[in-house]
Amino acid sequence: MGTEVTEKYAGLSDEQLVALVAQGEKEALAALYDRYGRIVFSVALRLLRDPSEAEDVTQEVFLKVWARASGYQAERAPFARWLLSITHHHAVDEIRRRHRRVHTQPWEEALNQTVGSPDSLGDGQIWANLGLRSVREGLEQLPGPQKQAIVMAYFQGMTQVEIAQRCGAPLGTVKTRMRLGLQKLRKLLK
Amino acid sequence: MNCPEVQELLAPYTLGALLDAERAEVESHLAGCSVCPKVLQEHQQVVDQFPYGVSLVDPPVGLRERILDRITESEQAVAPGKGGARWGHGWWSAFLRAARRPRPSVAFLALLVALATGGWAISLQLEMNRMEGDNDQLQEAVQEQRTALYWAVSPSTIVWELEGTEAAPDAWGTLLMKTDRDEAFLVVLGLDPSTPGWVYQAWLTQDGQSISAGTFFVNSRGQGIHTIHAPQPVPSYQVVGITNEPAGGSSAPSSTPVLGGSQ
Numbered sequence: 001m002g003t004e005v006t007e008k009y010a011g012l013s014d015e016q017l018v019a020l021v022a023q024g025e026k027e028a029l030a031a032l033y034d035r036y037g038r039i040v041f042s043v044a045l046r047l048l049r050d051p052s053e054a055e056d057v058t059q060e061v062f063l064k065v066w067a068r069a070s071g072y073q074a075e076r077a078p079f080a081r082w083l084l085s086i087t088h089h090h091a092v093d094e095i096r097r098r099h100r101r102v103h104t105q106p107w108e109e110a111l112n113q114t115v116g117s118p119d120s121l122g123d124g125q126i127w128a129n130l131g132l133r134s135v136r137e138g139l140e141q142l143p144g145p146q147k148q149a150i151v152m153a154y155f156q157g158m159t160q161v162e163i164a165q166r167c168g169a170p171l172g173t174v175k176t177r178m179r180l181g182l183q184k185l186r187k188l189l190k
Numbered sequence: 191m192n193c194p195e196v197q198e199l200l201a202p203y204t205l206g207a208l209l210d211a212e213r214a215e216v217e218s219h220l221a222g223c224s225v226c227p228k229v230l231q232e233h234q235q236v237v238d239q240f241p242y243g244v245s246l247v248d249p250p251v252g253l254r255e256r257i258l259d260r261i262t263e264s265e266q267a268v269a270p271g272k273g274g275a276r277w278g279h280g281w282w283s284a285f286l287r288a289a290r291r292p293r294p295s296v297a298f299l300a301l302l303v304a305l306a307t308g309g310w311a312i313s314l315q316l317e318m319n320r321m322e323g324d325n326d327q328l329q330e331a332v333q334e335q336r337t338a339l340y341w342a343v344s345p346s347t348i349v350w351e352l353e354g355t356e357a358a359p360d361a362w363g364t365l366l367m368k369t370d371r372d373e374a375f376l377v378v379l380g381l382d383p384s385t386p387g388w389v390y391q392a393w394l395t396q397d398g399q400s401i402s403a404g405t406f407f408v409n410s411r412g413q414g415i416h417t418i419h420a421p422q423p424v425p426s427y428q429v430v431g432i433t434n435e436p437a438g439g440s441s442a443p444s445s446t447p448v449l450g451g452s453q
Binding site: 026029030033034037038039041042043045046051055058059062063066067068081084087088089092096097135136150153154155157158159160163172174175178179181182183185186 | 232247
């Protein structure tokens, strides 16, 4: 199973592949892995900073796709969003389950490691519309506290309470920083 | 939670910065609100792009095949025996409707009331004719019920709601779990009362491998409560199922589950 799988399913949408997975077609899952395995592994590695753990999470993500394909509803979310949401959730769960303190890494370093890749998958419409080359460019335009809260939450898997403790800020302030940061990123579209 | 409270949490929710119990509360509100999902969508459109901001790294060689092999192995490990339950990929799709839902629900509140009365365990044990004159067992049953009630109202408890199958369409259940704890409380309602020579048995499944989570009885009102002890944290299991087995339990499910759920 390799190139022939890719060719066989090349003309099918993600949602069509998921429907085949729901019917028990392992080749269809292999085709989804061929499309998204790299970005799933990369996101997991970014959060966990350990290739072995990232591999474990990648396996769990695709096994979850296998198990829950029949419950996936395309009208609720595109497959890529569903898949990468599962990936992020699993990676964060792993951080918290093992009481990992990957956020001993300074958040500025975590931001520096967040760079756009010219060959990233997906349409990246927001960033294309902004004329930005990377997620990092968008985050760089945020005020420091907002940028810090978002990076610590998404790229380091910290809870809002942990972020508040680390920043020495009230919990309400941290929530506001996250909200304003996301709103500012969205406003850059207008 | 009301809309202003939830909207204060939507940014951390979208960024994954909430604990499971907090996520559950937000999702419970979103399910019945027409305003907050629109706010969520605005945050989601931004956060959806974040994965594309990481540097791409090739996965280890052979990972693709290892994933496919695990699927094959899981299907082979739970191949149905004669008269046994089908626990393979397609079978559990019936439980996908019973994915973890946030609490509280009306039924869950009714469960809290039942637990709080203190009479459930007592009537259960007396009905099974195992505790007449045995005050120690009576106290243990009451303590189990009280601990389950405490877990049910604790904000750190993860609530996994279970649904009845075609074999028991009126059955309903809840698994009360905590992160990193290998103990959990199973509370069931609406099952047929236990009959002589038979017992209900709980099963936990992970990566296609099922283990017994113990046996329990259901009283004349269809109520049952059971403390589960697992080899690893209960939230790590993907599927829970309840079957009716011969007295003493079975080494593997021998019938179609009457209640269960997947996550």
